[in-house]
Amino acid sequence: MEVRNLSKRFGDVQAVDDISFEVFGGECFGLLGPNGAGKSTTIKMMIALLNSDEGEVVIAGHPLSREPMRVRESIGYVPQMLSVDGVLTGYENLLIFGKLYGLRQAVREERIWEILKLIGLEEVAQRQVKTYSGGMIRRLEIGQAILHRPKVLFLDEPTVGLDPVARKAVWEHLETLRSHYRMTVLLTTHYMEEAEALCARIAIMNQGSIAALGTVQQLRDAMGNPAASMDDIFAYFAGDAENERGGIRDVTRSRRTARRLG
Amino acid sequence: MSHAVAAPPDDWDNAGPWLRYVKQVLTIVEMDVRKLWKDPTELLMRGVQPALWLVIFGQSLGRIRGIPTGNVSYEAFLAPGVFAQSITFISIFYGISILWDRDMGLLQKIMCTPIPPSAMIIGKMLSASFRSISQVGIMILLSLLLNIPLDWNILSILGVLLTVILGGVFFAGMSMAIASLMKTRERMLGIGQLITMPLFFSSSAIYPIAIMPPWLQVVAKINPMSYLVDGLRNLLLHAAESHLLLDWGVLIVASLVMIGVNTLLFPRILNK
Numbered sequence: 001m002e003v004r005n006l007s008k009r010f011g012d013v014q015a016v017d018d019i020s021f022e023v024f025g026g027e028c029f030g031l032l033g034p035n036g037a038g039k040s041t042t043i044k045m046m047i048a049l050l051n052s053d054e055g056e057v058v059i060a061g062h063p064l065s066r067e068p069m070r071v072r073e074s075i076g077y078v079p080q081m082l083s084v085d086g087v088l089t090g091y092e093n094l095l096i097f098g099k100l101y102g103l104r105q106a107v108r109e110e111r112i113w114e115i116l117k118l119i120g121l122e123e124v125a126q127r128q129v130k131t132y133s134g135g136m137i138r139r140l141e142i143g144q145a146i147l148h149r150p151k152v153l154f155l156d157e158p159t160v161g162l163d164p165v166a167r168k169a170v171w172e173h174l175e176t177l178r179s180h181y182r183m184t185v186l187l188t189t190h191y192m193e194e195a196e197a198l199c200a201r202i203a204i205m206n207q208g209s210i211a212a213l214g215t216v217q218q219l220r221d222a223m224g225n226p227a228a229s230m231d232d233i234f235a236y237f238a239g240d241a242e243n244e245r246g247g248i249r250d251v252t253r254s255r256r257t258a259r260r261l262g
Numbered sequence: 263m264s265h266a267v268a269a270p271p272d273d274w275d276n277a278g279p280w281l282r283y284v285k286q287v288l289t290i291v292e293m294d295v296r297k298l299w300k301d302p303t304e305l306l307m308r309g310v311q312p313a314l315w316l317v318i319f320g321q322s323l324g325r326i327r328g329i330p331t332g333n334v335s336y337e338a339f340l341a342p343g344v345f346a347q348s349i350t351f352i353s354i355f356y357g358i359s360i361l362w363d364r365d366m367g368l369l370q371k372i373m374c375t376p377i378p379p380s381a382m383i384i385g386k387m388l389s390a391s392f393r394s395i396s397q398v399g400i401m402i403l404l405s406l407l408l409n410i411p412l413d414w415n416i417l418s419i420l421g422v423l424l425t426v427i428l429g430g431v432f433f434a435g436m437s438m439a440i441a442s443l444m445k446t447r448e449r450m451l452g453i454g455q456l457i458t459m460p461l462f463f464s465s466s467a468i469y470p471i472a473i474m475p476p477w478l479q480v481v482a483k484i485n486p487m488s489y490l491v492d493g494l495r496n497l498l499l500h501a502a503e504s505h506l507l508l509d510w511g512v513l514i515v516a517s518l519v520m521i522g523v524n525t526l527l528f529p530r531i532l533n534k
Contacts, residue, residue, distance in 0.1 A: 044533075047374050048374075049370055049373060049374065049532055049533070050532075050533055051529075069376050069378075072374060072375060072376040073376050075374065076374075077370070077371060077374040078371070079367035079370050079371055080367065081365070081366050081367030082366045082367055082368070083366065083367040083368045083370070083371040084368070085293070085297060085368060087297045087300045087301050088293075088296055088297060088300065092296055096289060096292065096293045096296075097375065099285065099286075099289040099292070100286060100289055100372065100375040100376075100377055101375050101376065102274050102275045102277075102282060102285070102286075102376065103273055103274065103275065104273060104274065104275045104276075105275075107273045128300065141371075144371070145371070145374075148273075149273075
């Protein structure tokens, strides 16, 4: 997967400014940065929810600009916000997506139950999702996005609003799924411990650009401080903490997500 | 990408592109139908309003015999109009549910699957129609309870179903177009309130076009709701002169226009 010279401008704000990076097959890649750094915009452009002003994304050999449908067959996406339907059961949520992906009926049934088992929701599959806990909902959302065995899974803030126990459970399931299906995973987060626990390499974004990219060790070396904590690394590369660009919309949105999942 | 496992080709439904398209449209409808099945409160609530119109407005105005309705009672004349109102209102507020899905993230997730935007749009329009179809049952029940002489034979029911689907598709399409332009639920709700009453009063729903002032007659003639009302009235009352084909024709053309408009506008919904 490769991102080349991607740019996006909203009015006066250069949300993403000419970024390029490569994600290797099978790795978990983390996109970090403060609110408003351009992480979500980057992800949205990579999955064609948002048109880029400039640049190209190549996923599993398919250039996004020319083969968007082939790209969509090869990716799964878990948005930051709630993306399952609370009225339907866990099984039904998976069933609808299996159909949308165009899986054959026999394969679909087998896949649904295989995934329900892997994400630990087999027992509650026939219960309405509104009776699930936040962590269970997140696991279902991830399961829904990988029914078609995508080559690349995109996760936008996968554990925002979850308590530490639920967060750990999501991490473990994600790791199981990634190694089981040998998927490439790209996630955004602003929890440093999440990046450290899951990601082989991380890129730190700031004001639409990539400030640093590498393994945690490489970033420590670049800082010249081998004892640096993840928070130190973040503060060093993402600049001063006063760089607040989130604004009221980001705040309402992340709090709303947190409330729904909590 | 070298060692990622590809989905073997035989996993995929190898239907042709057209069949696949139809299946995707139906999946969107299926999702909505399953939701309604689990939680039909909204539809039952929607049945209350026509009941009030028929019982209070219909019976009061029917008593003064001030509105020329030919050889049928005012209640019978009003019933198809109130029925059309119920369909229009259900469909017009349907855009809000799409904005809700968008605000949650479900819409974005669906659009990341290999579904063409037009299949999504047509599926959503048909879902709104399906909601309207449930009103047919409520209307049959109401007309029996209130003893309003409507003709519910099999043919007229089939005709009514078709008319309701066309009306629902058009007004849901209009609602989605407005949702794409308004982008927030609050504004959408405001605009919905703003246009439903003028649509209703400038149609032939509660009085015949013939008694309107000339300027309103012009409005009524370009108001698609008039054609929905007229189609239902033709089917349920067996009026002397029938314009059923004209009514269907107008609704079909208007619906096709809405599919086109929405295909152009849809990308605007995804991003606030």
